[in-house]
Amino acid sequence: MKKILQFIFVLILFSDVVLAQQRFIKGVIRDVDDAALVGATVVIKGTSIHAIVDLNGKFSIEAPQQLPFTLQISSVGHKAQEIQIYELPEEPLDIKLASDNVLSEVVVTARRREESAQNIPTPITVVGGPMIDDAGAFNVNRVKELIPSVQLYSSNPRNTTLNIRGLGSTFGLTNDGIDPGVGFYVDGIYYARPAATTLDFIDIEQIEVLRGPQGTLFGKNTTAGAFNIKTRTASFTPGANFEVSYGNHGFIQAKASVTGPLGKKFAARLSFSGTQRDGVLYNVSTQKPVNDLNNLGWRGQLLFKPSQNVNITLIGDASRQRPDGYAQVVAGVVPTQRADYRQFEQIIADLNYDLPSRNPFDRVIDHNTTWRSGNDLGGIALHVDAKIATGTLTSSTAWRYWNWDPSNDRDFTALPVLALSQATSKHEQWTQEIRYAGDFSSRLSGVVGVFIIGQDLKTDPFHIEESGSAQWRFSQSTTSPLWETPGLFDGYGIRTKSRLQTFGAAVFGQLDWEITDKLHLLPGIRYNYDKKEVDFDRQTYGGLETDDPELLALKRLVYTDQAFTADVDDTNFSGQLTLSYRPTKIVNTFITYSTSYKPVGINLGGLPTASGEVLIDLAQIKPESVTHFEFGVKTSPSHNSTVNLTFHHTNVEDFQTQVQTAEVGVNRGYLANAEEVRVLGVELDGSMRINDFFSFYGAVAYTDGEYVSFTNAPVPLEETGGPSAFKDISGSDLPGISEWAASLGAELSSVSKKVIGQEGKYFFAFDTYYRSSFSSSPSPSNYLNVDGYAVVNARAGFRATEGLSLFVWGRNLFDEDYFEQLLPAAGNAGHYAAVMGDPRTYGVTLRYTY
Amino acid sequence: MKLQLLIILFLISISLYAQSDVDASRSYKNPVVIVTGARFSYKLVQKWIDDFNKVNPNIQVIIESRGSSDPSQYDVLAEVYEHDPSIKETREFVYVGRYAILPVANDRSEFSRTYKKKGLTTELIKLIYFNDVFADQEKAAKIKHAYTCYTRLQKAGVARVFAKYFGFDQKDIKGNAIAGSDEHLLKAILRDSVGISYLPTPLIFDPLTKRPVRGLSILPVDVDGNGKVNDEDRFYSDLPAIIQKLESTNPKDIANVPIEYLHLSVDREASPEAIAFLKWVIEHGHEDLNDFGYLKPETSRLQRDRFEEFARGVN
Known part of the structure; x- marks a missing residue:
């Protein structure tokens, strides 16, 4: 008994000591509407001491001995709050967390300084990294579904067209000899080759899409708009994200990103992305699936912060794609105006061949030439940002490379027509941009900069096009x-060795003069210098060795030797003037007039012939001049919504376009100038966060593009063999432009829950993308038109604030059969192929965030 | 066995007693007047108590930290914001002196250096200190220098007055909240090289030097309300200069400086000792105001007659 007594005695004494030492903070956590925030977490900063708010919104947490200390309070859907405790409150704390249903202000750097997207007088669409991750929009082709003004056509990485409002680059196949009109910038570095737009994104923070010419803001001229992509930066706060997705068609995607300090002044981030998917077409010739995905990419960043005012960032990245990819499916056969024996159906009948399917959506091909798209891009960049006075001086130095190793079946059959089509290339670019952005006085701000770029694009070592034994029947033009x-x-082919060296320099600037609080005038100017040197040498080889002039003439009808050099340079002034008026704080109106310029183009895909003679004068085409008007209204009708409206009108003189020809030797088409084109349209977009649980966005674009004057355009596929190889297509539609395009999406989420120890919300979200029909032929065709289509993507699951998230997703949920692009086969025999839209894919994603 | 149980009960009793509220051990020889209220007023109130006790040694006046929001627990409330009319009807007030609220910052920050030169207009104050959905973000974006605003978590007189003056509620003040008193706001700023806040004049100045507390900068404001911060708006060199400027200017002509009263109040059923203390304060309290960072009251708000009438009625 004595022992029990002693035990109780000790217990009582001990409990006294404990009670004397333990101090608790109590409180209640509510939202602004006084509703208890059940499940909110309260953490003593810097410790593992934490508490969870109970069903009544109350919490109690043991206070550290040492004052002051900090409470961190967080709840999904609300802004986190930190409270410093300097003395223990005698009464329970009454803490209110603000809801984050106020639309987060979207901060953009489009004008090279951080601003609210709603406040700048520029049409801009912003897609944040979380949205990109959740929506599975891991490349530009998928992001375009969220931004209806953007078009991307890709029959392989080289032949990728990134357009905004239907303008930017040539539709269909690309010619290396012209500049893209849509600037593609990643972390401030210009990516010169369109192939970059096919890469998987790596650790994206935000994508800003600026519509309309932006030459007074960006180093490289951008006649149609700019993609300004920002990746997540290195942070001194440790963090990590890991994500893995599994889906049908063998889809596996893994992403990882780790960041943290490497000392007091150094921080780093390492990011990785890898994607694999089985082919979604079946090649009966090889009995294998094709059009798979096989992508790897990484990015490393090292941040050195010697002082509060200076950031020095070294960024290296490399991406590698090795898909058996980009095969196209024969989508139809056009009767041409050639003689019956030259019609595709007759030709293949004579060769005892038939297509494996007449329905392209069977997704079956019969191709005997390997499809390969080895696509390597990478580079290194050094950024120095120094805060000087009331602005930031930035220097961006970069070197980048592109190695391209393709193999295509350009006859789209198993017949040995075109045995080889391999335009292997190597490209290097060097860029240097120095700019200052900031306030020059209390009413004058802006950006001024200089930019230089050098490029060296060469064949590696040759571009090869080679015929097979069935070529004669497709090329046969007489009996x-x-x-x-x-x-x-x-084995008769052409081996092209070419080198394009370019140098460009520009001085650019844009000011923002605050005439009054409500009225701003923004003049901008740009001076360009561009120089291009080309050495092009194409030699025929193989086939029957003969001196017979008649046979040689036949061979020359298929391929010719071509050689030319060019050395051109040019200068240009362009500019813009914007007047911005903000009658109230929630309305921002602006009107812009701007001019822009795309330098001279050089034909690097071969030249057409006339009467057996190479048309050397087509080697070089004229610069493109852009005149642009725009009127826009940006509004924030309430704290949780935005509605923006833009009218635009663009005229392009000497529009640089890629036109298709029946000649096999120019099977990727050639560059030409259309005298004038015009694009006009209206864009409406908006977003609203109804409450903590429901938000939606929508955007619709009406675009009308036409050739105002193109009097000497090549005829479309079905008119091949007619009285003339050229026709006047003035007044007809520009290719690649849907009159209507729209995106609509919404997200529904639950109240904050705790699931397996993870704080987060259940959610359901969907995105839809619709576009109306569009012409897929540079010269309007009755056949090469893509029907309108709509794609619905959705996802549902649990999204943790921090920790493990899991959701299922589906893309093209209704398995819509659609084409992304139609292209005539080389030689214009009459058949044409399609770049197919992806079929329905679905899967599950696991994400861990630390 | 019984003995053992008794010992256990004894020990438990001692234990509980040791943990019990200190109220139980409170005992005073003389009649006691308990004062509570805004913490920053305690220095001045204590000075008054000391002086009062010299002539009224039989009345014990003590300051007690407010542990309850129930005013009936205390004899005198020293508050620094205007009460709701419903409360005013139940109490008698003495408006003793005034204090001004000024924006302050840690003097090591670039923010402090910049805005000490530029000063703050009404628009800037709203942009910097308040969550305003419709704030001009373009202008907000021009505030380039880093800063962290500190404010009070719990309902607080100074925070309430500051927010109300600019058309907001206390909850609209942005930044890091602290649980503590206004003195802790001062500590928070001094601990954070980019800290800013708003403080009442009695806390801003060192009582010895009459200059701002070491490490603290006062950010000049557009006092004449002309949209600019002129040389005339810079009068913050020391406490006497500020008091002289604010006392000599018609309150209607002062912009961007919230000025509010320190008032003492008692319940209508107040003890004679509490009333005696307030009467003493009415007579003598103004002598120490300036030294402690307060402005003298406007003549119209003295309300001395009304309180004396109340006091006579009670007596």
Whole structure:
């Protein structure tokens, strides 16, 4: 008994000591509407001491001995709050967390300084990293579904067209000899080759899409708009994200990002992305699936912060794509105006061949040439940002490379027509931009900069096009029996060695003069210098060795030797003037007039011939001049909504376009100038966060593009073989422009829950994308038109604030069959192929955030 | 066995007693007047108590930290904001002196250096200190220098007055909240090289030097309300200069400086001792105001007659 007594005695004494030492903070946590925030977490900063708010919104947490200390309070859907405790409150704390249903202010750097997207007088669409991650929009082709003014056409990475409002680059196949009109910037570095737009994004913070010419803001001229992509930066606060997705068609995607300090002044971030998917087409010739995904990419960043005012960032990145990809499916056969024996159906019948399917959506191909798209891009960049006076001086130095190793089946059949089509290339670019952005006085701010770029693009070592034994039948243009000469075209090809060296320099600037609090005038100017040097040498090889002039003439009808050099330079002034008026704080109106310029283009895909002679004068095409008007209204009708409206009108003189020709030797088309084109349209977009649980966005674009004057355009596929190879297509539609395009999406989420120890919300979200029909032929065709389509993507699951998230997703949920692009096969025999839209894909994503 | 149980009960009793509220051990020889209220007023109130006790040694006046929001627990409330009319009807007030609220910052920050030169207009004050959905973000973006605003978590007189003056509520003040008193706001600023806040004049100045507390900068404001911060708006060199400027200017001509009263109040059923203390304050309290960072009251708000009438009625 004595022992029990002693025990109780000690217990009582001990409890006294404990009670004397333990101090608790109590409180209640509510939202602004006084509703208890059940499940909110309260953490003593710097410790693992934490508490969870109970069903009544109350919490109690043991206070540290040492004052002051900090409470961190967080609840999903609300702004986190920190409270410093300097003395223990005698009464329970009454803490209110503000809801984050106020639309987060979207901060953009489009004008090279941090501003609210709603406040700048520029049409801009912003897609944040979380949205990109959740929506599975891991490349530009998928992001375009969120931004209806953007078009991307890609029949392979080189032949990728990134357009805004239908303008920017040539539709269809690309020619390396012209500049893109849509600037593609990643962390402030200009990516010169369109192939970059096919890469998987790596650790994206935000994508800003600026519509309309932006040459007075960006180093490289951008006649149609700019993609300004920002990746997540290195942070002194440790953090990590890991994500893995599994889906049908063998889809696996893994992403990782780790960041943290490497000392007091150094921080780093390492990011990785890898994607694999089985092919979604089946090649009966090889009995294998094709069009798979096989992408890897990484980015490393090292941040050095010697002082509060200076950031020095070194960024290296490399991406590698090795897909058996970009095969196209024969989507139809056009009767041309050629003789019956030259019609596709007759040709393949004579060769005892038939297509594996007449329905492209069977997704079956019969191609005997390997499809390969080896696409390597990477580079290194050094950024120095120094705060000087009331602005920031930035220097961005970069070197980048592109190695391109393709193999295509350009006849889209298993017949040995075009045995090889391999335009291997190597590209290097060097850029240097120095700019100052900031306030020059209390009423004058702006950006001024200089930019230089050098590029060296060369064949590696040759571009090869080679015929097979069936070429004669596709190229046969007379009934002469000489076409059937055995081996005449077997192994006959062209080997092109070319090198394009360019140098560009620009001085640019844009000011923002605050005339009054409500009225701003923004003049901008740009001076360009561009120089291009080309050495192009194409030699024929192979086929039947013969001196017979008639046979040689036949061979020349297929391929010709071509050689030319060019050395051109040019200068140009362009500019813009914007007047911005903000009658109230929630309305921002602006009107812009701007001019822009795209330098001279050089034909690097071969030149057409006339009467057997190479048309050398087409080697070079004229610069493009852009005149642009725009009127916009940006509004924030309430604290949780935005509605923006833009009218735009653009005229382009000497529009640089890529036109298709029946000549096999120019099977990727050639560059030409259309005298004038015009694009006009209206864009309406908005977003609203109804409450903590429901938000939506929508955007619709009406775009009308036409050739005002193009009197000497090549005829479309179905008119091949007609009386003339050229026609006047003035007044007809520009290719690649849907009259209507729209995006609509919404997200529904639950109250904050705790699931397996993870704080987060259940959610359901969807995105839809619709576009109306569009022409897929540079010269309007009755056949090469893509029907309108709509795609619905959705996802549902649990999204943790921090920790493990899990959700299922589906893309193209209704398995809509659609084409992204139609292209005639080389030689204009009459068949054309399609770049197919992806079928329905679905899967699950696991994400861990630390 | 019984003995053992008794010992246990004894120990438990001692234990509980040791943990019990200190109220139980409170005992005073003389009649006691308990004062509570705004913490920053305690220095001045204590000075008054000391002086009062010299002539009224039989009345014990003590300051007690407010542990309850129930005013009936205390004899005198020293508050620094205007009460709701419903409360005013139940109490008698003496408006003793005034204090001004000024924006302050840690003097090591670039923010402090910049705005000490530029000063703060009404628009800037709203942009810097308040969450305003419709604030001009373009102008907000021009505030380039880093700063962290500190404010009070719990309902607080100074925070309330500051917010109300600019058309907001206390909850609209942005930044890091602290649980503590206004003195802790001062500590928070001094601990954070980019800290800013708003403080009442009695806390801003060192009582010895009459200059701002070491490490603290006062940010000049557009006092004449002309949209600019002129040389005439810079009068913050020392406490006497500020008091002289604010006392000599018609309150209607002072912009961007919230000025509010320190008032003492008692319940209508107040003890004679509490009333005696307030009467003493009415007579003598103004002598120490300036030294402690307060402005003298406007003549119209003295309300001395009314309180004396109340006091006579009670007596």
